[in-house]
Amino acid sequence: MRKAFRFFISAVCLILISTVSSGAGLAQVVINEFLADPARDWDGDAVYSYRDDEWVEIANIGSLTVNLDGYLLADGEESPVWRYGFSGTLEPGAVFVVYGSDSRAWEESNGFPIYGLSLNNVGDRINLYRVSGSDTTVVDIYQYGDKAAEDDRSVGRDVHNTDIWLIFDAFNPCPESCDPPGCGCVPTPGSVNDCTTGSVSESWGMIKSRYRD
Numbered sequence: 001m002r003k004a005f006r007f008f009i010s011a012v013c014l015i016l017i018s019t020v021s022s023g024a025g026l027a028q029v030v031i032n033e034f035l036a037d038p039a040r041d042w043d044g045d046a047v048y049s050y051r052d053d054e055w056v057e058i059a060n061i062g063s064l065t066v067n068l069d070g071y072l073l074a075d076g077e078e079s080p081v082w083r084y085g086f087s088g089t090l091e092p093g094a095v096f097v098v099y100g101s102d103s104r105a106w107e108e109s110n111g112f113p114i115y116g117l118s119l120n121n122v123g124d125r126i127n128l129y130r131v132s133g134s135d136t137t138v139v140d141i142y143q144y145g146d147k148a149a150e151d152d153r154s155v156g157r158d159v160h161n162t163d164i165w166l167i168f169d170a171f172n173p174c175p176e177s178c179d180p181p182g183c184g185c186v187p188t189p190g191s192v193n194d195c196t197t198g199s200v201s202e203s204w205g206m207i208k209s210r211y212r213d
């Protein structure tokens with residue numbers, strides 16, 4: 001009887017361990033939205049910069065809080081060139097935006113060449129890696145083309161179906177040939193990819209203050 005009980009307890013423990021570890025193994029942090037070709041002051045420092053006003057947003061689409069230590073954005077395809085190292089934690093459903101100016105400051109303080117996020121305007125690849133000890137793993141990659149990187153168009157996941165990508169093109173409407181397709185929405189750095197169509201004449205400062213509320 002005692003043997004049977006011990007076996008039962010061991011089986012329960014095994015099931016619990018495998019459930020927890022398979023949950024922890026799910027890809028949770030993803031590239032959520034980015035803007036490669038800024039034409040306005042996106043980082044809010046009152047100065048326009050083609051480099052500092054680029055941005056990349058990540059999101060936690062899983063159900064567990066993620067420790068971001070070791071997560072890095074990289075440029076380059078064969079050997080990664082680190083552009084930004086994350087720290088802190090990201091709650092389920094939360095997003096975090098990195099502006100070119102954040103990337104520049106990180107490169108500066110870590111002794112890397114100073115290029116910012118370096119998102120090419122005629123198409124590029126954004127790489128999110130995780131470095132843990134001697135292991136470097138690819139967490140998420142997104143390759144974009146030329147039309148996705150025109151002035152003030154961001155590219156992001158559909159908030160209702162994160163497998164679908166859209167161009168948030170309220171400030172610079174896409175032609176039908178855009179890939180992914182334009183959705184008429186305003187880009188959403190630092191907030192979930194809800195669609196606000198809004199007036200394109202609205203200033204970015206006004207939009208930003210609305211998100212803050």
Ligand SMILES: [Ca+2]
Pocket residue numbers: 036037038050054118119120121
């Ligand atoms: Ca660019």
Ligand SMILES: [Ca+2]
Pocket residue numbers: 040041042043044045046047048049052053
């Ligand atoms: Ca700026």
Ligand SMILES: [Ca+2]
Pocket residue numbers: 032033057095156187188189190191192193
């Ligand atoms: Ca967003």
